[in-house]
Amino acid sequence: MTDSVEPASVQGSVGQGSVVQGRGQDKRKRLIDAACQVFYAHGVERTTLADIAAAAGIPLGNVYYYFKTKNDLIQAVVEAHLSEARAMLAAVEAAHDGPLGRLKALFGALADQSELIATYGCPQGSLCTELDKLPDGPGRAAELMRLPLDWAERQFSALGRADARDLAVEVIARYQGSAVLASTLRDPDLLARESARVAAWLDTVSA
Amino acid sequence: MTDSVEPASVQGSVGQGSVVQGRGQDKRKRLIDAACQVFYAHGVERTTLADIAAAAGIPLGNVYYYFKTKNDLIQAVVEAHLSEARAMLAAVEAAHDGPLGRLKALFGALADQSELIATYGCPQGSLCTELDKLPDGPGRAAELMRLPLDWAERQFSALGRADARDLAVEVIARYQGSAVLASTLRDPDLLARESARVAAWLDTVSA
């Protein structure tokens, strides 16, 4: 890791799992947030604990007071992503009444991040892809895909579709695939166009 | 890298760029083939040159006679993937007459690899995702996505569709996304089902 300046803040605020936490633990949260951002921008493997400690403004040795190993930190980052994903889905449900509006709201929010996604890929998807090839097997990262998949399936079920699972797979796959293409080709417009086409398709599905 | 036994051969024969090559260069080819497989199974970052040398049955020091740096080997692997992809698309074009048959043939071939893809992801897609976050920028890896994308676009254009580019993006994105989901969830059936739905969708597009 040689570059020190990043193209502005990379993520909102992934992290913060438990509501009640001793106030000494805010360094733990800072470490997780820093790890989320640096992992996303540069990849898990390539990121060193020194990078994360520097990004969090914490000396390297102190990291081991909060996380015994790098793998422990990675697990904590996955949990933080899960928490944020759950919160986002809950917020979408609270803000919209019908299943169709909710589905479109979710993908509208993703389209708003097209610049970021075209630079670094889908935060959840690229993490899953990377963790997939790590030694310890599937792990909890799979939950990161199951969560939006199951959520989308429930929305399609609420629309009365018997093929809700297939539709959920299609909609999530189209987003994940668009993210892969957009980031590989560095083309945010590709993601925006495909998002619009997915929205149009969703309207035809409700019938 | 500690494990030595893999679940059988991982790829057919990625590699072999130039037709004419001195017969001392078959070690170079063996190294590229070995790198393709080990990169695919364990990821580029995690794979060491010692892993590749061992897989190719070549002593570590000798690797540097053929490739000055690890990055050079990575580039050679990308070129090998490009060659194989071009060959596969050419074979599909030779074996099928109409654009629709060609598109369906391509995705049928992918569905046949669902077990492998559900284990390690899409060979091209996971490589692109991983190289995306490496230091040297986009590089030639983007070509790996542009190649099938442009090819699909030509097929849809031949069908007389004005929105050929959008349709190409959709079909490739659905495959790439399915690969991400299938490998994350370790579910080959997901890929098979979505492939079938893409095939059905292709029939409606021709109209």
Added chain:
DNA sequence: GTCTATAGCCAGATAGAC
């Protein structure tokens, strides 16, 4: 061209003072 031995570096992890 091939291979052994090893230099040099850097990352994960620990020891222990404060």
Added chain:
DNA sequence: GTCTATCTGGCTATAGAC
């Protein structure tokens, strides 16, 4: 709880015999 200094191992890359 916090931080400095350091150990240890492994990986890229090189030197140089054959």
